[in-house]
Amino acid sequence: MKPPAFEYVAAESVEEATARLAEYGDDARPIAGGQSLVPMMNFRLVSPAVLVDIRRIAPPDAIGEADGHVRIGALTRHRALETSPLIRDRFPVLAAAMTHVAHLAIRNRGTIGGSLCHADPAAELPAMAVLLDARIHVARRNGERIVEAGAFFEGALWTALEDGEIVTRIDFPLLPPGTGWGFREFARRHGDFALAGAAATVTGSAGRAAEVRIALFGVGETPVRAAAAEALLTGTGFEPDAVAAAIDALRNAVDPDDDLHASADYRRHLAGILAGRALGDAWARAGGGAA
Amino acid sequence: MERTSIALTVNGVRHERKVEPRRLLSDFLREDLGLTGTHVGCEHGVCGACTVLLDGDSARSCLTFAVQCDGASVRTVEGLGEIGALHPLQESFRRHHALQCGFCTPGMLMTALDLLAKYPLATDEEIRAGLSGNLCRCTGYANIVAAVREAAAARGDDRP
C-alpha cells in the first residue's frame, strides 16, 4: 500500500532534530534508514504527521574506540558494522550476528539506532546490546541521558525512549582478552528474522568459566539475558551436567509466543539447542577455560 | 500536502521535480519519470522487485521516499543495457534462461550487481544467501544462480 501523507523535515544536527521533535510532540517520528518505519507506514500501521529525517545528524559509519569502549554512532549502517575491521577484532560475536541481519539492500540503509529503537523481539542488534551490556546514549531538547541496554527494551516494538528523544550513540564496553563467543540463530530463509537465536560469551580462567553471558532473542517480547543459566555456569568447567542444568534453567525462564511461524514449545526447544551450541562455541573459543 | 522540490540523477540524467513527501522512490521512478523497469511487488521490503542502486548501493525503492533522494544518483535497470547492447549480467541471465515472466528480473539484476561488487560469491551457497531477499515465482532460482555464478567468474579481480 501507499503511506499516508506526512510533512517531511530533514535535520542537520542532533540539536535541530531534538528541537523539531519537541516542537511537533507525539505527532512526529524520527526516520533513520526507514527499513522498519516505511514498511509500517506502507501498511498504515503507523501514520506520523511529521517525519524528522535524522540521517545527516551523524556519519553512516561512525565506529571508533575510546575509554575502553567501542562507540558506534546511531546512524551507522548495518553494512558498515558488517565490514568494520574494528568490530571484527573487538566484537567478533557482533560481526557474526551482522551476517544474519536482513539482506544486502536492507543492510545498505538500515542503522543500528533504528534497529534498537524499532526493538523487534527477533532482531539481532538489540540482542547484541543486551549481551554486551551496551550503554545507549539518548538526547532530547536540552538534555541527554544514558540508558543501559538491559533497561532499554520494554516490550515488543517498545523501548524506554520518551517522545522527543533520539538515540545518538551506543557504547559497547570491551571484553576481557581471551573471551570466547558463540552466535547461533535459526531462520527459515537466510536474512529472515530468526525464529529463535542465542549468543554467548565466556571468559575463562584456569579451566573455569569466570564470566558467562547468554542472550536469547525471538523467544519473548524483548531480548533477554538468561541470568539463572549464567549463574549456574559461572565458576564451572562446563562439565556436561552443569551445561545441561543451565539449558534447563534457560528453557524454563523463557516465555515465547505461538505464531504463524512456530509454536511456543518449538521456540523453547530451539532456545535450548541454540544456546547449547552458542555456549559450546564460546567455551571452545575461550580455550576451554585454559588459563 | 505541500510539495517539495528535489533534484536527482537517474541513469546519468538529471531530473528536477516537485513531489509529495509520501511519494515512494518506486512510484517516483515509475509514475513521474515513466521508468517502469523498476517493478513493485510487496511494498514492504520483502520481495526485492523494486531494488535499485542508490548512490551505488542496492536499496529498496519501496522503502525510500523520493524526498530523501534529493541530490542522489539512482541507477535502474534501464541504465544497464539495451536490446542489442545488453549489460554482461543481462547477457548472462539471457544465456542461462534466468527469467521467465521477468517480473523479478530488474530487482535480481540490480541486487546481483551490488553482490558482485561486494562479495566473493565463491560458492553457490553464498550466491543463494545473497539473492535470498529477492523472490521469483517462476524459475526455481537454479538458472538465476547459474547466471550470477558465471558473472562472478567473469568478473576478474577488479573488486574492492
Ligand SMILES: Cc1cc2nc3c(=O)[nH]c(=O)nc-3n(C[C@H](O)[C@H](O)[C@H](O)COP(=O)(O)OP(=O)(O)OC[C@H]3O[C@@H](n4cnc5c(N)ncnc54)[C@H](O)[C@@H]3O)c2cc1C
Ligand atoms: C525484508 C526485511 C528483512 C529484515 N530482516 C531483519 C533481520 O533479519 N534482522 C534484523 O535485525 N532486522 C531486520 N530488518 C530490519 C532492519 O534491520 C531495519 O533496518 C532496522 O530494524 C531499522 O533501522 P532503520 O535505520 O531502517 O530504522 P527506521 O526504519 O528509520 O526506524 C525504525 C524505528 O526507530 C525509530 N528510530 C530510528 N532511529 C532512531 C534514533 N536514532 N533515535 C530514536 N528513534 C529512532 C523510528 O522512529 C522508527 O520508529 C529487516 C527489514 C526488512 C525490510
Ligand code: FES
Ligand atoms: S516492492 Fe519493494 S521489496 Fe517488494
Ligand code: FES
Ligand atoms: S521470472 Fe517470473 S518472477 Fe522471476
